[in-house]
Amino acid sequence: MAEAKLVLADGTVFTGASIGAPVTQIGEVVFNTGMTGYQEMLTDPSYRGQILTLTYPLIGNYGITDEDWESGEVQVRGFVVKQLCDRHSNWRATGALDAFLQKRGIPGIAGVDTRMLTRIIRSHGVMMGVISGEDVSVEALQRQLTEAPNYGLIDYVKEVSAGRNYPWAEPVQEPYDTLARYHADPPLRVTVVDYGVKRNILRLLTSRGCRVRVVPCDAPAAVVLEGAPDGIVFSPGPGDPANLGYAIRTMEEVVRAGRPILGICLGHQLMGWAFGGKTYKLKFGHRGSNHPVKDLVRNGAVHITAQNHGYAVDAESVAGSGLRVSHINLNDGTVEGMVHDTLPIMTMQFHPEASGGPRDTEYMFDEFVRLTADRRMSTPA
Amino acid sequence: MPLRTDLHKVMVIGSGPIVIGQAAEFDYAGTQACRSLREEGLSVVLVNSNPATIMTDTNMADKVYVEPLTVEFLTRIIAKERPDGLLPTLGGQTGLNLATKLAKKGVLDEYNVELLGTPLESIEKAEDREHFKALMQAIGEPVPESAIAESMTDVKEFMAELEDAEARTGLPAYPVIVRPAYTLGGTGGGIAYTWDELHDIAVRGFRMSMTQQLLLERCLLGWKEIEYEVMRDGADNCITICNMENFDPMGIHTGDSIVIAPSQTLTDKEYQMLRTASLKIIRALGIWGGCNVQLALDPMSYRYYVIEVNPRVSRSSALASKATGYPIARVAAKIAVGLRLDEIQNAVTKRTLACFEPALDYVVLKIPRWPFDKFNFADRRVGTQMKATGEVMAIDRTFEGALMKAVRSLEIGQYGLTLKGISEWTDMKLEEVLMHATDQRLFAVCEAFRRGMDVEEVHQLSAIDPWFLKKLKDLVALESELRVFKGLPDEATLRRAKQAGFNDHNLAEMWGVKEPEVRALRKQWGLQPAYKYVDTCAAEFESETPYFYSTQEQENELVG
Known part of the structure; x- marks a missing residue:
């Protein structure tokens, strides 16, 4: 097997076996501690611009299936694992992980001490890195790395957002069809602003009786509000929210329409900005399927959530804005959700759509749909 | 919901003698629980008839009674000590049965002793077949x-x-x-x-x-057998400690199965489906503390059945505890005295809370230890009745490493995958063992590959998932390659052998050299093991009191 290299901005060099495509890519190196869900992670648009390492050492065990895509493409810049499985086993598998990466031109490296890599990121914070399956010197890779723009400066949202409006009509599939507790009848019209939306958000809304229309990230407020939707969802997405002035301005306008709003991950962070708040970069982010989140509104219940973010809303910056912190992360106290005192707005930093990850907070979609249905009845559109 | 202020003295019932079908898990759990209660400032009265346990060491509890575990003796101890509460869910079935009897005879009411932890009613719901079936039907969880x-x-x-x-x-x-x-x-x-x-x-x-x-x-023979260790506190917060996949599919008692943690062949959809079901069950039962849920999953669809629930600390929870670093009994004891999961510290990291789900960055493999070396004429076949009297657990960064460590830890004279004398077995005997498992099936699978069977054939006979079989097949292939050497090999070969978990003793045997020679070569080529933390969080946070496992990896965390 050909050799691959992973070179970090701090000078650390890992060598291993080349997997996926033998090319060179640069990105921010991050780790996810989830033990399942690699296909969902690889296709999650929020990983755009990043080199993803998984802390779980055995990857590829259950192959790849046609069903578990969270977007239309593989989003990561590169993939780092300890051991890549060469003989997957699962009834839904339609292919192997290695071939899947290869076909889409994504480089990867196997045989890395991913725990060592994780410890480096944990203590120094996330950093840029270059991954290469080509026969190039470490020095050459280091040069490429210094010349590359930093992750935080690039608008990845524009890269991953669909360039057009489109309707979404596919509901969730088995076994995701079991937890819905609310179904809107007649259907609700919901507009989703696509900053890099995960398909499971669209599926969960559809399954709860929403007619979903997706609009691009740079759609002006008039387009978002076209046809007077019953509710609006601001989706997750990649990168630093501080770069997205256009999205923040649209959001400010949309909020004034008073429609029920659900903001998830990047959508939540941008909501902070839209109300005059700020976000900051976390040292190494939250990426995994085991993050405890405390609900400050409902009895202090704790839910285990799926997370994937590198930035967080500054709690103090939104104080007095009408937004109130509704959820916090139990590990580090960071903001995990907000509600508005008077407007029908709910936002969350974690991923209620999971996929991958625990489904404990899927009920958030029930709450949003119920809120939207209530508002429709009280305010005829 | 902080620690209850009305509790001062708590009685803990141990599990008595260790019997076949049990490991020393209840001693392990009971010891953790006693420490945990005393940490909260409670005075602990321990009763156990078995003095050969750690929990009866005089520094584990404030008062230790080594007395027969009977209603009569317990009544007298209660009369003398007047505890405020009784914690019965940590001493296995013995403790539970005694607590039930004490409650039914009115002893607890008479002396005003409160049963702590999971209510007896919940335990009955979980353990009585008909009750359990009715409850599962009521919450829409399928039972066979x-x-x-x-x-x-x-x-x-x-x-x-x-x-x-x-x-x-x-x-x-x-x-x-x-x-x-x-x-x-x-x-x-x-x-x-x-x-x-x-x-x-x-x-x-x-x-x-x-x-x-x-x-x-x-009949669910051949379905995947998956277990979830889950916890719930009195405020209805629920978490999963870990899940486990049985190498031996349905049909063999999980205590007699080789078990791996976490599951290896489940997609996220399947993992979450069964996790969701397990949490639904622990909520419906109203457990305070830990609980083990066993499920059967169709290898060809999303269909599953709930097989069994253990509403208390069990052999599986002891395994899950050691596998993840999450002290289940310790946390369960604190929940029983009123604490919520988010009020309990993670004892390993000391900077996060017990309300999270451990992330593993290694593989844990358990192999049962059967007493067939002592009971020479016993039927070696394993099935629905547990025959093992102990188990070994190994941790490594790879399946191969964990497997090889576990095999030699069994202390059955095996240092590798070739069982002594197995080459003499007839093909018929081999196939028989593949189909109807005995304690030697793991070695039979390896021998089958040695004789040229392929993964599909062995899968047809054993129903063991092809993922495991392919791993074993590769190990056998490497073993044959290694056998070719007579005398010491080159560096690349030794490196490959070590990375696949082969130990020096086994290699020396194959190469006809002495073990120290292999070790010396390993030192010369820098092939010493590295030591890594079991830290509950896959290195996401720093830890204060982790434990270590050895592995062939780049970074050694034991130094510096």
Whole structure:
């Protein structure tokens, strides 16, 4: 097997076996501690611009299936694992992980001490890195790395957002069809602003009786509000929210329409900005399927959530804005959700759509749909 | 919901003598619990009839009674000590049964002793077959269809039910397990794959059963057996400690199965489906503390059945505890005295809370230890009745590494995958063991590959998932390659062997050299093991009191 290299901005060099495509890519190196869900992670648009390492050492065990895509493409810049499985086993598998990466031109490296890599990121914070399956010197890779723009400066949202409006009509599939507790009848019209939306958000809304229309990230407020939707969802997405002035301005306008709003991950962070708040970069982010989140509104219940973010809303910056912190992360106290005192707005930093990850907070979609249905009845559109 | 202020003295019942079918898990759990309660400032009274335990060390509890575990003795101790509460869920079945008796006899009421932890009612709901079935049906969790038949008409009715289900869901009605009620040694039962077979077995069974009754049940042989260790606090917060996948599919008691943590062949969809079901079950039961949920998953669809729930600290939870670093008994004891999961510190990291789910960045493998070396003439076949008397657990960054460590830890004189004398086995014997597992099946699988069988053939015979089989096949292939060497090998070969978990003793044997020679070579080529933390969080946070495992990796965390 050909050799691959992973070179970090701090000078650390890992060598291993080349997997996926033998090319060179640069990105921010991050780790996810989830033990399942690699296909969902690889296709999650929020990983755009990043080199993803998984802390779980055995990857590829259950192959790849046609069903578990969270977007239309593989989003990561590169993939780092300890051991890549060469003989997957699962009834839904339609292919192997290695071939899947290869076909889409994504480089990867196997045989890395991913725990060592994780410890480096944990203590120094996330950093840029270059991954290469080509026969190039470490020095050459280091040069490429210094010349590359930093992750935080690039608008990845524009890269991953669909360039057009489109309707979404596919509901969730088995076994995701079991937890819905609310179904809107007649259907609700919901507009989703696509900053890099995960398909499971669209599926969960559809399954709860929403007619979903997706609009691009740079759609002006008039387009978002076209046809007077019953509710609006601001989706997750990649990168630093501080770069997205256009999205923040649209959001400010949309909020004034008073429609029920659900903001998830990047959508939540941008909501902070839209109300005059700020976000900051976390040292190494939250990426995994085991993050405890405390609900400050409902009895202090704790839910285990799926997370994937590198930035967080500054709690103090939104104080007095009408937004109130509704959820916090139990590990580090960071903001995990907000509600508005008077407007029908709910936002969350974690991923209620999971996929991958625990489904404990899927009920958030029930709450949003119920809120939207209530508002429709009280305010005829 | 902070620590209750009305509790000062708590009585803990130990599990008594260690018997076949138990490891020393209850001593482990009880010790953790005593420490945990004392940490909260409670005075602990411990009763255990077995002085050969850690928990009866005088520094574990404030008062230790080494007395018979009977209602009479416990009543006298309660009268003398007047504890405020009794914690029965950490001493296995013995502790639970005694607590139930004390409650039913009115002893607890008389002395005003509160039962702490999971209510007895919840325990009954979990342990009584009919109660449990009704509860699962009420919350929409599937349990395998079963019926008691007293006549051939009943058998037909049961099959009509399964055929209905087949028409609805596509899940085949056969095979079906038949067990005559009250026969000696369970004779007269069997597995039927067609109506004709079922008819024959039933006719014979009715004749053999003393009560003219047959137990019929949907047969899940060959389905994946998956377990979840879950916890719940009094405020209804629920978490998963870990899940585990049995190498041996359904049909073999999980205590007699090789078990791996976390699951290896489940997609996220399957993992979350079963996790969601497990949490739903622990909530419906109203458990305070830990609970083990066993599920059977169809290897070819999303269909699953709930098999069993252990509403207390069990052998599996002791394994899960050591596998993840999450001290289940310690946390369960604190929950029992009123603390919520988010009020309990993670004892390993000391900077996060007990309310999270451990992330593993390694593989844990458990192999049961059977006493067949002591009971020479015992039937070595394993099935639904547990025969193991202990188990070994190994941790490594790879399946291969964990497997090889576990095998040599068994202390059965095995340092590698070639069982002594197995090459003499006939093909027929080999196939028989692949089909009907014994304690030697792992080695039989390896021998099958040595004789040129492929993964599919071994899967057909054993129903073991191809993922595990391919791993074993690769190890056997490497073993044959290594055997070619006579004398010491080159560096690349030794490196490969070490990375695949082969140990020096095994390698020295194969190469006809002395073990120290292999070790010296390893040192020369820098192939010493690195030591890594079991830290509950896959290195996401720094830890204060982790433990270590060895592995062939780049970074050694033991130094510096």
